[in-house]
Amino acid sequence: MKALKGTRRRGFVLTPVGLKRLQDAILAVEMAENNGIRLTLDELGDRMNVSSKTLSRLWSLDTGVDQKTLKLCFSTFNLELRNEDYAILSEPNNTETSDALSLNLDTEEVNSSESLSVDSFVNEQPDQLENLWSYPDGPVPLDSPFYIERPPIEELVYHEVHQPGCVIRIRSPKQMGKTSLVLRLLAFAQKQGYSTVNLNCYQIDSDCLTDLNKLLRNFCWQIATELGIDPNLNDIWDEEVGCKLSCSLYLQSYLLKQIQSPVVLVLNEVDRFFEYPHIASEFFALLRSWCESARQNINWQKLKLVVVYSTEDYATLDINRSPFNIGLPIRLSEFTQQQVEYLAQRHGLDWSSGKESAQLMSLVGGHPALIRIALYYICSGVITLEDLMQEVLDNGGIYRYILWRQWAKLQETPSLAKIYEKVVTTQESISLDPIEAYKLESMGLICFEGDRILPRCQLYRAYFAKQLSAIV
Numbered sequence: 089m090k091a092l093k094g095t096r097r098r099g100f101v102l103t104p105v106g107l108k109r110l111q112d113a114i115l116a117v118e119m120a121e122n123n124g125i126r127l128t129l130d131e132l133g134d135r136m137n138v139s140s141k142t143l144s145r146l147w148s149l150d151t152g153v154d155q156k157t158l159k160l161c162f163s164t165f166n167l168e169l170r171n172e173d174y175a176i177l178s179e180p181n182n183t184e185t186s187d188a189l190s191l192n193l194d195t196e197e198v199n200s201s202e203s204l205s206v207d208s209f210v211n212e213q214p215d216q217l218e219n220l221w222s223y224p225d226g227p228v229p230l231d232s233p234f235y236i237e238r239p240p241i242e243e244l245v246y247h248e249v250h251q252p253g254c255v256i257r258i259r260s261p262k263q264m265g266k267t268s269l270v271l272r273l274l275a276f277a278q279k280q281g282y283s284t285v286n287l288n289c290y291q292i293d294s295d296c297l298t299d300l301n302k303l304l305r306n307f308c309w310q311i312a313t314e315l316g317i318d319p320n321l322n323d324i325w326d327e328e329v330g331c332k333l334s335c336s337l338y339l340q341s342y343l344l345k346q347i348q349s350p351v352v353l354v355l356n357e358v359d360r361f362f363e364y365p366h367i368a369s370e371f372f373a374l375l376r377s378w379c380e381s382a383r384q385n386i387n388w389q390k391l392k393l394v395v396v397y398s399t400e401d402y403a404t405l406d407i408n409r410s411p412f413n414i415g416l417p418i419r420l421s422e423f424t425q426q427q428v429e430y431l432a433q434r435h436g437l438d439w440s441s442g443k444e445s446a447q448l449m450s451l452v453g454g455h456p457a458l459i460r461i462a463l464y465y466i467c468s469g470v471i472t473l474e475d476l477m478q479e480v481l482d483n484g485g486i487y488r489y490i491l492w493r494q495w496a497k498l499q500e501t502p503s504l505a506k507i508y509e510k511v512v513t514t515q516e517s518i519s520l521d522p523i524e525a526y527k528l529e530s531m532g533l534i535c536f537e538g539d540r541i542l543p544r545c546q547l548y549r550a551y552f553a554k555q556l557s558a559i560v
Contacts (some may be wrong), residue, residue, distance in 0.1 A: 099152040099176055106173030107147070108231065113165035115279060136164045224460040227267040230275055233434050234460065235268060236427050241418055245273050248416045249352060250280070252389035253382025255415025258396045261532035261544075263457035264420045266396050270354055273394065277352040282392070284352045285314040289360045297364045301331040303371065308338050311353065317346060332374050339378070344387040354394040359530060362399070379414055398530035422454030431459065435467045444473055451477060452487075453545040455532075461486060484551055491551050497531060498552075508533060509556035511541060512549045 102110070118127055129140040136143070138157055146153055146161065162169045228235040248254050256273075258266050274284045287310055296303040305321055312319040324342055325334050344351065361368040375393065382388040393415070423431070425445050432439040439445050452458035465471050465486050471479070479485030484492075498505040507524050511533075517540040520528075525541060528534045533552075535544050543549040 100155055100158045100174050101152050101176075102146060102158075103173060103175050103233075105231070106170075109167060109173060110162060110165065112279065113167055115276075117165060119280065136161050224457070224464050227271055228265070230271055234431065235272070236423065236431050236456075238265075238421060238423075238427070241269065241420065242272065244416065245269070245418060246276050249273060249277055249282075249392055249394075251392075252350075253379065254392050255379050256392075256394045256418060257415050258394065258418045258420070259398070260420035261398055261529055263455070263532055264422075265456050266398075266420060267356070269418075269420065270356070270394065270396060274352065274354065277350075277392075280350075282350045282352050283315055283347055284354070285311050286354045286356065287311070287314075288356045290357050292360070297361070297367055300367055300370050301327065303367060304331050304335040304374075308335055308343075311339070312343055315343065315347060315351070317343060332370065335374065336378065336381075339391070340381075340385070340387050344390050347390065350390045350392055352392045352394060354396065356396045358395055358397045359399055376414070399526040423456055423459055424454060425449060428454060428459055432463060435463045437463070437467065447473060447477065451480060451545065451547050455545060458487065458490075458545070458547070461490075480547060481550060487547065491547075494531060494533065494548075495552070495555055498533075498556075501527075504528065505556060508552060512543050512553040512556065517541065 114127065114132065127135075129143050133140045133143055137160060142153060142157060143161075146157075158174060159169055162173070224234070245256055245258075248256055258269060260266050270286070274286060277284055287307075292303065292306060296306050305325065309319045309321060312321075320342070321338075324338055326337075327334065329337075361371060375395075378388055378391060379393065382391065395415075425442065428445045428449060429439045429442065432445065437444075448459065448462055452462070462473075462476060465476065466473055471486065476485060480487055498508060504524060504527060507520060508528060510518055511520075511528070520541055525534065529536070533544055533548060534541055536542075543552070
């Protein structure tokens with residue numbers, strides 16, 4: 089097909105499906121030829137015979153490359169390019185060209201545009217429609233185009249999980265993306281052939297949190313079940329030697345001995361233990377002992393521990409018995425303005441001027457969940473950014489349900505509400521009891537700026553100042 093006047097050769101973009109296939113193939117090469125060490129863009133470019141700048145465009149999912157480049161990148165890793173691996177950028181003012189385009193890879197010329205439009209994404213990827221327009225509540229699915237990496241976090245955790253007996257500590261307030269990161273870490277580990285166990289501490293019965301023996305038996309039962317092994321607790325557990333030693337021997341000599349592959353054990357929401365200081369002290373000391381045993385015991389080296397929590401350990405824990413001061417610490421930050429603009433592009437919005445992103449961030453900062461909710465409503469055509477800003481300031485607008493939930497939590501603890509009232513109504517720095525500060529931070533209501541304690545964002549300051557002034 090002859091080139092149409094005014095078109096360019098850079099018009100193919102990877103879909104999330106294509107990006108995943110290509111990155112999986114790259115990962116396999118890194119494991120086989122590079123001891124699992126990630127290849128840099130320059131190293132990948134040398135292999136593919138393309139520039140690192142071209143690769144950056146390819147990874148972006150919104151800037152087109154030509155057909156030859158796309159084929160070359162896939163063939164370098166022995167992959168055949170499929171229809172579901174790519175989409176074609178559309179140019180709104182060139183309908184003749186758009187109509188002439190075909191998904192056939194023999195197409196010589198395609199259009200380019202500054203960003204991938206929502207219509208183009210939907211037309212080329214109907215199976216992505218549900219993912220594209222689902223309300224952003226909960227973790228970002230693995231195949232979603234809306235997951236935004238926050239370098240170097242992903243690379244750090246992928247590298248660390250290769251280390252024998254490693255510990256990774258992921259800490260951030262709620263709705264910052266901890267679970268989304270954990271999903272990707274678990275997927276990465278499974279691709280390495282590791283076994284994975286993902287436990288949520290809020291699924292543990294309350295009576296287990298007042299009885300260490302019950303807790304550890306419950307803990308071992310869940311791990312064995314997740315690994316597909318008969319728990320066989322009654323035959324192996326020996327309470328005469330104590331529940332902590334029984335638990336350690338059970339994991340080391342029964343579970344880990346049977347598993348040939350490393351085991352990635354994720355403990356989500358360990359904050360729950362902090363409300364039970366005695367149990368927390370004993371349980372975390374046990375975790376610490378396993379980490380130390382991994383330095384000399386081959387079976388313990390198979391265990392890779394990932395601890396996920398929203399606050400620091402405000403229970404009174406001996407620093408020498410706590411797992412919260414060892415291993416790789418990961419703290420998820422808010423989105424930068426550039427990342428907000430990039431996410432807007434993935435929603436089909438052109439916020440490249442920086443005006444719109446700055447306007448939204450003046451209200452909610454770079455809070456991932458609040459940013460994504462705003463983009464969802466704007467792209468759905470429910471509201472404009474200008475109207476959104478006004479409604480939010482008037483009555484909470486699209487965030488009213490989130491604000492109501494936070495408000496309900498505050499009302500459950502009047503003393504905490506009174507403290508937060510001081511935070512949102514005081515412009516100067518104030519001092520808070522560390523435990524109360526950590527509780528407010530775990531709810532995502534405050535942030536620390538040096539020694540200063542501030543409301544998490546202007547939305548929270550405006551809304552809660554109004555609500556709290558009426559009752560405090």
